[in-house]
Amino acid sequence: MAVKKPSVQRIPKSDSDAIIRAIVEDGCCIIKNFTPPETVEKVNKETKPFIEADKPWVGSLFPPETRRCSNLIGRSKTAREEWLVDPLIRKLNAEFIDQTTHNYYGETRHTYTSEASCAISVSFSIGPGGAAQRLHRDDKNWHATHLDQTKTGYQKGSDVELSFFFPGVKTTRANGATLAVPGSHLWSSEVVPKLDDSVIYAELDVGDVWVMLGGVYHAGGANTTEDEWRVVHGLFFTRGYMRQEENVYLANTPEEVLSWSPEAQKIAGFSISSPNVGFVNFLSPIQFLETGGVVDHYTDLNDADLKSS
Numbered sequence: 001m002a003v004k005k006p007s008v009q010r011i012p013k014s015d016s017d018a019i020i021r022a023i024v025e026d027g028c029c030i031i032k033n034f035t036p037p038e039t040v041e042k043v044n045k046e047t048k049p050f051i052e053a054d055k056p057w058v059g060s061l062f063p064p065e066t067r068r069c070s071n072l073i074g075r076s077k078t079a080r081e082e083w084l085v086d087p088l089i090r091k092l093n094a095e096f097i098d099q100t101t102h103n104y105y106g107e108t109r110h111t112y113t114s115e116a117s118c119a120i121s122v123s124f125s126i127g128p129g130g131a132a133q134r135l136h137r138d139d140k141n142w143h144a145t146h147l148d149q150t151k152t153g154y155q156k157g158s159d160v161e162l163s164f165f166f167p168g169v170k171t172t173r174a175n176g177a178t179l180a181v182p183g184s185h186l187w188s189s190e191v192v193p194k195l196d197d198s199v200i201y202a203e204l205d206v207g208d209v210w211v212m213l214g215g216v217y218h219a220g221g222a223n224t225t226e227d228e229w230r231v232v233h234g235l236f237f238t239r240g241y242m243r244q245e246e247n248v249y250l251a252n253t254p255e256e257v258l259s260w261s262p263e264a265q266k267i268a269g270f271s272i273s274s275p276n277v278g279f280v281n282f283l284s285p286i287q288f289l290e291t292g293g294v295v296d297h298y299t300d301l302n303d304a305d306l307k308s309s
Helices: 016-026 037-053 077-084 087-096 138-142 254-258 262-268 285-291
Strands: 010-012 028-032 066-070 099-105 108-114 117-126 161-167 209-213 230-238
Touching: 010 016, 016 028, 016 087, 016 209, 037 066, 037 077, 037 117, 037 161, 037 230, 077 117, 077 161, 077 230, 087 161, 087 230, 138 161, 254 285, 262 285
Parallel strands: 010 028
Antiparallel strands: 028 209, 066 117, 099 108, 117 230, 161 209, 161 230
């Protein structure tokens, strides 16, 4: 009997129920014709100057052939006002990421819903020769612990992150399409991912979107072409409460923060929470304040990302 190889479901934007089922079953899917190609081209134009001005990465988190545009929603009006606020994105976040709880003040029951917020928005441009990433889960940043759900089926609420990748160009296996393991959102944290027949490549047409839970093992593919740059724009959402209760970043001026002791800066949150949470333009907050964001290269934000680890 032939073994059925995994595949990725491709579903039109209009069928939100099928999209939700696919995410429950596989942890991911491709939404067809999510956005007009001309909208993608606007985002490409708005991010191009920042991508071209980006500095090289020295480390293992990204291949040196990669260029980035961080703060996508701040730098691209189109990405912010067309994609960030799209009703389907809000619906999927409400389904998988929003969290509702209740508590009592005296004998009065109060119910609260923390809606998903955008944790990171970034564009990537991967050039010819760019090596593939290692398989990983994006929710490692939030220290998510996954229990085995291979027998019970997926339990909604067990993921804390949902991501959307918008291709700026047609993505293929050759130019580095994202590779992923459908169903890996059901695996426990102790399962070691392997590059084997369970891996699929998320080949996308311009206008499509790749959507994925934070518990799905995936990696940016290798760009084996000689002259193609793979551009992808990403929006990553987490639970809205995954931040500090008091926003000290707006309450204190840069000059004030730079006068604090390093210990106070770190405890107050002006540092990186291992492995990668809290960066500004891929620098730690203090590095950004000290340099004004002007550096000649970027490097891994945490030693745990080193290949030798």
